[in-house]
Amino acid sequence: AVPFEKPRAVVKKLLAESQSEGQGATVRRSIGSHELRNLDPFLMLDEVSVSKPAGFPDHPHRGFETVTYMLEGACIHQDFAGHKGTIRAGDVQWMTAGRGIVHSEMPAGDEVNKGLQLWINLSSKDKMIEPRYQELQSKNISRAEKDGVEVRIIAGEAFGVRSPVYTRTPTMYMDFTMRPGSQLHQPIPEGWNAFVYIVDGEGVFSRDKSAPVSAHHCIVLGAGDGISVWNKSGAPLRFALVAGQPLGEPVVQHGPFVMNSRAEIQQAMEDYYYGKNGFERASQWSSSA
Numbered sequence: 001a002v003p004f005e006k007p008r009a010v011v012k013k014l015l016a017e018s019q020s021e022g023q024g025a026t027v028r029r030s031i032g033s034h035e036l037r038n039l040d041p042f043l044m045l046d047e048v049s050v051s052k053p054a055g056f057p058d059h060p061h062r063g064f065e066t067v068t069y070m071l072e073g074a075c076i077h078q079d080f081a082g083h084k085g086t087i088r089a090g091d092v093q094w095m096t097a098g099r100g101i102v103h104s105e106m107p108a109g110d111e112v113n114k115g116l117q118l119w120i121n122l123s124s125k126d127k128m129i130e131p132r133y134q135e136l137q138s139k140n141i142s143r144a145e146k147d148g149v150e151v152r153i154i155a156g157e158a159f160g161v162r163s164p165v166y167t168r169t170p171t172m173y174m175d176f177t178m179r180p181g182s183q184l185h186q187p188i189p190e191g192w193n194a195f196v197y198i199v200d201g202e203g204v205f206s207r208d209k210s211a212p213v214s215a216h217h218c219i220v221l222g223a224g225d226g227i228s229v230w231n232k233s234g235a236p237l238r239f240a241l242v243a244g245q246p247l248g249e250p251v252v253q254h255g256p257f258v259m260n261s262r263a264e265i266q267q268a269m270e271d272y273y274y275g276k277n278g279f280e281r282a283s284q285w286s287s288s289a
């Protein structure tokens with residue numbers, strides 16, 4: 001049986017190269033790199049590898065959301081409103097920065113910490129909303145298993161299971177692990193932009209005639225209503241499948257500020273500098289060891 005009317009093809013494939021970021025950290029940036037500036041509504045996807053004393057010390061965000069998903073180790077985050085916590089392997093922190101957050105994200109233990117951080121743009125009407133967090137511990141992440149395919153559902157629905165995460169910008173974000181020889185047919189809402197980031201192993205996506213795609217590669221999917229994946233290797237295949245409804249608005253980014261115009265970026269820089277319009281607490285706060 002044909003699983004989809006319009007299976008999505010692979011329209012772009014890129015290797016995420018390592019680059020330095022933050023203070024002494026290394027990230028493999030796929031979306032957000034020069035090769036793939038952004039994929040509306042997604043602004044950045046970093047695969048992060050960081051060990052003490054490196055990390056991401058105090059910095060601001062305005063106008064978008066960050067989704068931190070730890071793969072190994074743990075990350076301590078603290079923000080200027082006194083919100084503190086540890087994001088452990090398998091945990092998710094979905095942070096809606098909105099009008100303004102200043103926080104630090106530092107490794108917790110002495111081992112290597114690995115994680116994914118996805119930046120999702122907010123629509124102009126949501127860019128200045130109050131900041132808020134949706135935090136899920138690993139044990140509370142929706143999961144399902146079928147025919148050798150295990151899925152952890154960070155946002156959206158797979159195998160009839162839906163994540164409780166509220167996505168202002170409609171988004172699906174899934175972590176699939178496929179046993180050798182297994183196949184997957186996953187629906188993806190038509191009209192949404194979609195990509196896959198391979199974390200481990202290698203897989204054949206959408207019957208792409210070329211060679212299987214391996215770890216640290218990002219593949220952008222074309223139009224359609226779903227994707228078929230086949231793990232024909234002898235090892236498990238682990239990848240993130242991310243898709244989102246495009247916002248179709250201008251993107252003006254200056255580091256951690258993402259607005260719709262240069263004037264709004266100017267305003268964000270001024271608000272951060274003078275501690276106004278959501279950055280009131282910025283001037284009195286710094287992260288503690």
Ligand SMILES: Nc1ccc(F)c(C(=O)c2c[nH]c3ncc(Cl)cc23)c1F
Binds near residue numbers: 046
């Ligand atoms: N220079 C600079 C400027 C602005 C930032 F927001 C950051 C920053 O915090 C990160 C950028 N990639 C990331 N991946 C994972 C994590 Cl946990 C944090 C980041 C940064 F490094």
Ligand SMILES: [Fe+3]
Binds near residue numbers: 056059061066103105
């Ligand atoms: Fe941050």
